Amino acid sequence: MKIGVAGAGAMGTGIAQVAAMAGHTVVIYDPYETSLGRSKGILDGDFAKLVSKGKLDEAKGKSVRNAISHTSNLDGLKGCGMVIEAAVEMMEVKKKLFADLESVVDEDCILATNTSSLPVIAIAAACKHRSRVIGIHFFNPAAIMPLVEIIPAFTTEESVYQNSRALIDSWGKVTVKAKDTPGFIVNRIARPYYGEAIKIYEEGIASFADIDQAMRSIGGFRMGPFELMDMIGNDINFSVTETVWRQMFYDPRYRPSITQQRLSEAGLYGKKSGRGYYDYSVSAVKPEPTADDRKLHYIFNRILCMLINEAVDALYLGIASRDDIETAMTKGVNYPKGLLRWCDELGAANVLDTINRMHADYLDDRYRPSLLLKKSAAEHSRFF
Numbered sequence: 001m002k003i004g005v006a007g008a009g010a011m012g013t014g015i016a017q018v019a020a021m022a023g024h025t026v027v028i029y030d031p032y033e034t035s036l037g038r039s040k041g042i043l044d045g046d047f048a049k050l051v052s053k054g055k056l057d058e059a060k061g062k063s064v065r066n067a068i069s070h071t072s073n074l075d076g077l078k079g080c081g082m083v084i085e086a087a088v089e090m091m092e093v094k095k096k097l098f099a100d101l102e103s104v105v106d107e108d109c110i111l112a113t114n115t116s117s118l119p120v121i122a123i124a125a126a127c128k129h130r131s132r133v134i135g136i137h138f139f140n141p142a143a144i145m146p147l148v149e150i151i152p153a154f155t156t157e158e159s160v161y162q163n164s165r166a167l168i169d170s171w172g173k174v175t176v177k178a179k180d181t182p183g184f185i186v187n188r189i190a191r192p193y194y195g196e197a198i199k200i201y202e203e204g205i206a207s208f209a210d211i212d213q214a215m216r217s218i219g220g221f222r223m224g225p226f227e228l229m230d231m232i233g234n235d236i237n238f239s240v241t242e243t244v245w246r247q248m249f250y251d252p253r254y255r256p257s258i259t260q261q262r263l264s265e266a267g268l269y270g271k272k273s274g275r276g277y278y279d280y281s282v283s284a285v286k287p288e289p290t291a292d293d294r295k296l297h298y299i300f301n302r303i304l305c306m307l308i309n310e311a312v313d314a315l316y317l318g319i320a321s322r323d324d325i326e327t328a329m330t331k332g333v334n335y336p337k338g339l340l341r342w343c344d345e346l347g348a349a350n351v352l353d354t355i356n357r358m359h360a361d362y363l364d365d366r367y368r369p370s371l372l373l374k375k376s377a378a379e380h381s382r383f384f
């Protein structure tokens with residue numbers, strides 16, 4: 001099957017590589033020649049690396065690379081069985097692109113969007129045949145990250161969902177099904193990892209280094225929240241937070257922070273700009289954590305309980321199944337353990353107690369326990 005990718009940026013290029021490695025002929029469309037040129041260069045480099053590392057033999061490397069072509073002409077996507085859109089994150093651009101795509105592809109071509117934060121159904125609304133539109137959300141870098149969220153919209157036909165999931169599974173990815181709601185699974189449930197960490201810092205309880213240390217040393221997370229935000233980019237992380245919050249009708253649980261907004265406004269994006277929460281210049285010395293054990297446990301417990309509450313609430317609201325929630329957080333953001341299992345280990349009553357105490361202290365709906373967490377605590381039930 002011929003696969004189309006619309007948008008030759010970081011994600012489109014990575015997705016094309018995954019599809020070609022799985023044996024497809026791939027056409028990447030982008031209206032901008034500079035984007036196409038960059039994408040070609042990245043693919044040449046990536047395939048050369050795969051060959052030099054012995055992951056592909058030379059002939060295979062050449063044939064897979066040659067299976068990917070680039071075009072600035074939308075007609076190049078004619079005959080595709082699926083087109084995955086990975087253009088800039090702007091609703092108007094995506095809507096126009098989907099409407100234009102429909103005039104080029106066959107009626108049975110699946111049209112997928114890789115959007116991180118826009119409603120799939122709103123993009124589908126631009127199409128005559130909405131039932132063929134679905135969300136297929138890869139993680140960055142697409143060639144390496146195993147997780148893909150499959151997001152059927154309210155209008156997506158069941159067979160389109162089934163065929164899409166089976167296809168992406170066949171590419172060796174781990175798929176999960178998510179409801180078409182803000183942030184889908186990962187970008188919704190992970191919000192407190194950043195938000196609660198910043199709040200702890202803003203309250204003067206601990207430094208970035210202390211909070212990072214708590215999550216790494218006690219929780220076993222690979223990166224602390226501030227290290228991770230600096231890696232993702234404070235501009236991108238802030239924008240995802242703000243979008244999720246706005247789309248949740250300003251639910252205080254997802255409220256962004258002034259601290260991160262200021263960093264983003266100042267261009268202190270993190271690693272890519274040389275400075276974020278930490279300084280990445282050559283001469284910089286990384287600050288050492290100074291918090292004692294008691295404080296580290298307080299920080300870890302507060303952030304973890306907020307994450308668990310989010311995961312439990314996502315289950316309660318049917319955003320995804322129990323198993324898909326666990327898979328999404330361990331494969332999409334490398335959490336050391338699924339949050340629902342973690343809830344079982346701590347005991348729902350203890351998690352609820354932490355959230356209730358914060359609610360009493362702050363009188364803020366941000367610390368609002370999920371109904372399912374309350375129920376689990378009352379019934380002493382477990383998720384597994």
Ligand SMILES: NC(=O)c1ccc[n+]([C@@H]2O[C@H](COP(=O)([O-])OP(=O)(O)OC[C@H]3O[C@@H](n4cnc5c(N)ncnc54)[C@H](O)[C@@H]3O)[C@@H](O)[C@H]2O)c1
Nearest residue numbers: 007008009010011032035086087088089114115116138140
């Ligand atoms: N970067 C991430 O971490 C990440 C992760 C998952 C999903 N996404 C989503 O993937 C999409 C692309 O993100 P990215 O990081 O690759 O962005 P990017 O800026 O690297 O690439 C965007 C590309 O879109 C192209 N483009 C602009 N207008 C277009 C049009 N009308 N038709 C086709 N292409 C057009 C640009 O030339 C550019 O090549 C976005 O929807 C984003 O939300 C990004």
